[in-house]
Amino acid sequence: MALVKLDSPIFIVExxxxxxxxxxxxxxxxxxxxxxxxxxxxKMADRFGAATHDAPADPAAFWTHLxxxxxxxxxxxxxxxxxxxxxxxxxxxxRDTFAAMLATCAAQAGKRRAGAKTxxxxxxxRRLPEWFPDARILPVRQDPRAVAASALETPWxxxxxxxxxxxx
Numbered sequence: 001m002a003l004v005k006l007d008s009p010i011f012i013v014e015x016x017x018x019x020x021x022x023x024x025x026x027x028x029x030x031x032x033x034x035x036x037x038x039x040x041x042x043k044m045a046d047r048f049g050a051a052t053h054d055a056p057a058d059p060a061a062f063w064t065h066l067x068x069x070x071x072x073x074x075x076x077x078x079x080x081x082x083x084x085x086x087x088x089x090x091x092x093x094x095r096d097t098f099a100a101m102l103a104t105c106a107a108q109a110g111k112r113r114a115g116a117k118t119x120x121x122x123x124x125x126r127r128l129p130e131w132f133p134d135a136r137i138l139p140v141r142q143d144p145r146a147v148a149a150s151a152l153e154t155p156w157x158x159x160x161x162x163x164x165x166x167x168x
Contacts, residue, residue, distance in 0.1 A: 006099040006106075009132050010035070010115035013122040014140040023140055024117040035115035036075030036105040041098050042124045044069060050094040051127075063088040066097070075105050095131040 010027060012035070014020040028035040044066070048056045056062035066072055066088070067079045086092040086100035102114035121128070122139070129135055 006103050006132065007113050008134045008136060009099075009102055010113065010136045010138060011121055011128050011132075012115060012117035012138045012140060013125065013128075014117075014119060015122055020117050020119070020140040023138060024115070027115055030111075032112045033115055034106040034109035034111040034113070035117055036077075036102075038071065038118040039075070039098075039101065039116060040071050040118050040120070041101065041116075042118070042127070043120060044071070045094045045098070048094075054095070055091060055093045059089050059091065062097075072101070075101075076108065077101060077104055078108075081107070098131070 010033065012020045012023050012027070024035045027033050042050070045056075045062075048058075048062045048065070050056075063083075072079075081104045082088070082097070082100045085103055086096045088097050088100075092100070102116060106112060106114040125137070128137065
C-alpha cells in the first residue's frame with residue numbers, strides 16, 4: 001500500500017501543562033493548518049505493536065478499537081473517510097492510519113496541512129520523524145515551576161495538593 005499523502009504535518013510535543021494548547025490554537029487559526037483535539041494515537045497504537053512493527057498483527061481488531069476510541073471521534077472524524085484514505089483493515093501501516101486521520105481532519109476543515117498536539121508526544125521524538133520525514137516538530141517548554149503551578153489548578157492537582165499539605 002502506498003503512503004498516505006500528508007503535506008508536512010506539524011507535531012507539537014510537550015510533557016503537559018506547558019502551553020501547547022496555546023500553540024495549538026495559534027496554529028489552528030492559520031487558514032491552511034488544522035490541529036485537531038488530542039488524538040493520543042501514538043500511545044494507543046503502541047498497544048497494538050507500533051513500537052516494534054510497521055502494521056498491526058490483527059488489522060481488523062486495531063481498526064475496531066481505533067474507531068471505538070473516544071479520542072478518534074473528538075475531532076469529528078468520519079471512519080469511512082479515514083478508511084478511504086488508508087484502508088486500515090487491509091494492510092495499512094500504523095503510520096498510514098495516523099496520516100489518514102490527520103489528512104481527514106485537514107480536509108474536513110478545508111485546510112491543506114494538519115498538525116497534532118498530544119501531551120506525551122515527546123516520547124515519540126524518534127518515531128515521528130521516521131514516519132513523517134518532512135514533518136515539523138515544535139517542542140514546547142515552560143519553566144517547571146509554572147508547569148507545577150498550572151498542574152495544581154487541575155482537578156487531579158487539587159487532590160494532590162490536599163494530600164501533600166502539612167496541617168499544623
